[in-house]
Amino acid sequence: MAAIDIGPGASDRGNSWDISGYTIIDKTNPANDAGTLTSFELWYNSGGGNAANVKIGTFSGSGTSYDDRDYETLGTVTAGSKQTFSGKDCDVTSGDFLGIYQSSAWMESEATGGSDCYYYLGDAFGGGAQTYTLVSSWIISIYGTGVPGWLNIGKVSGATATDLAKVNSVAVGDISKLNGVSV
Amino acid sequence: MYVRVEPSGCCERKGMVQVRFSMYLEPTDYGYDKHHVQVPVIPEEGYQGKVDAWGNPVNAKHFEKWIDALPKKWQNNPFHNHFIYVEPTISDESILAIAEETLHQAYKKWSADTFPDVKNAPYAKPIIDAARITACEAKVQHLKDTALERKV
Numbered sequence: 001m002a003a004i005d006i007g008p009g010a011s012d013r014g015n016s017w018d019i020s021g022y023t024i025i026d027k028t029n030p031a032n033d034a035g036t037l038t039s040f041e042l043w044y045n046s047g048g049g050n051a052a053n054v055k056i057g058t059f060s061g062s063g064t065s066y067d068d069r070d071y072e073t074l075g076t077v078t079a080g081s082k083q084t085f086s087g088k089d090c091d092v093t094s095g096d097f098l099g100i101y102q103s104s105a106w107m108e109s110e111a112t113g114g115s116d117c118y119y120y121l122g123d124a125f126g127g128g129a130q131t132y133t134l135v136s137s138w139i140i141s142i143y144g145t146g147v148p149g150w151l152n153i154g155k156v157s158g159a160t161a162t163d164l165a166k167v168n169s170v171a172v173g174d175i176s177k178l179n180g181v182s183v
Numbered sequence: 184m185y186v187r188v189e190p191s192g193c194c195e196r197k198g199m200v201q202v203r204f205s206m207y208l209e210p211t212d213y214g215y216d217k218h219h220v221q222v223p224v225i226p227e228e229g230y231q232g233k234v235d236a237w238g239n240p241v242n243a244k245h246f247e248k249w250i251d252a253l254p255k256k257w258q259n260n261p262f263h264n265h266f267i268y269v270e271p272t273i274s275d276e277s278i279l280a281i282a283e284e285t286l287h288q289a290y291k292k293w294s295a296d297t298f299p300d301v302k303n304a305p306y307a308k309p310i311i312d313a314a315r316i317t318a319c320e321a322k323v324q325h326l327k328d329t330a331l332e333r334k335v
Contacts (some may be wrong), residue, residue, distance in 0.1 A: 049222075074203075
């Protein structure tokens with residue numbers, strides 16, 4: 001089973017964007033599968049200081065209306081180098097977009113090369129569907145990876161499949177069928 | 184190297200205590216320079232040049248000159264951050280033991296130039312009620328107050 005990935009990637013880009021107090025959705029590289037995002041990468045520009053009250057999560061929607069599916073609280077994220085996070089448990093569905101909120105910070109970004117960003121003034125996580133404003137072609141430095149979930153099998157020997165790391169000593173992410181049934 | 188419980192990343196999540204470990208390198212550790220970075224010391228009044236509706240500088244070159252002229256300081260950023268989810272009754276010593284093991288696992292991958300994607304052991308999801316939330320919030324506050332750290 002291939003890993004899930006979402007978002008444009010976290011790199012030291014040629015520009016910075018003051019996104020203090022905004023929720024930003026980057027439509028570059030939507031999720032390629034459904035499952036759980038376990039790791040995130042971000043790169044904030046040091047010109048804006050360390051990022052405070054950072055949340056990252058998945059969004060569904062189209063046009064100017066987007067709703068968060070799930071999100072993770074990261075806290076303060078230091079600026080000036082790529083910051084990586086593991087151990088997360090964020091729901092994602094194929095076609096979702098990655099988004100981020102921070103109360104203060106500048107993000108590594110570029111005005112061209114992306115598949116558009118959308119912004120909302122305030123913290124949109126947990127707030128239901130919101131109306132966003134388009135910023136054409138911008139790209140920011142966020143990325144997530146994870147493991148595909150099991151769509152057809154919910155439990156194994158009474159345990160919830162998404163809580164399991166291994167079944168019969170085989171990593172859950174490496175199993176495509178169980179007792180002849182596609183997972 | 185050392186690992187800290189990062190208070191800003193600790194919270195109640197789905198009836199468990201979310202604990203964030205931030206892992207730091209020391210000068211003799213592999214790849215220290217990648218996260219030991221110089222950052223500008225931003226004055227309280229911030230950038231005073233013209234800005235757009237976002238607060239972004241209108242004149243990028245002028246802004247770059249301003250940033251370049253600011254005094255700099257060294258900042259040691261974490262080389263990796265990891266989250267665990269624990270019962271509110273867990274002891275500080277148990278958290279530090281997990282932190283130390285996590286640091287070793289992450290550094291082993293970091294020093295092999297691979298993403299330090301540490302995995303957590305599976306845990307049973309709890310039945311969430313008000314008492315459990317209160318217990319989790321109390322543990323979170325304790326973690327914020329104590330700022331646990333371990334050097335290895």
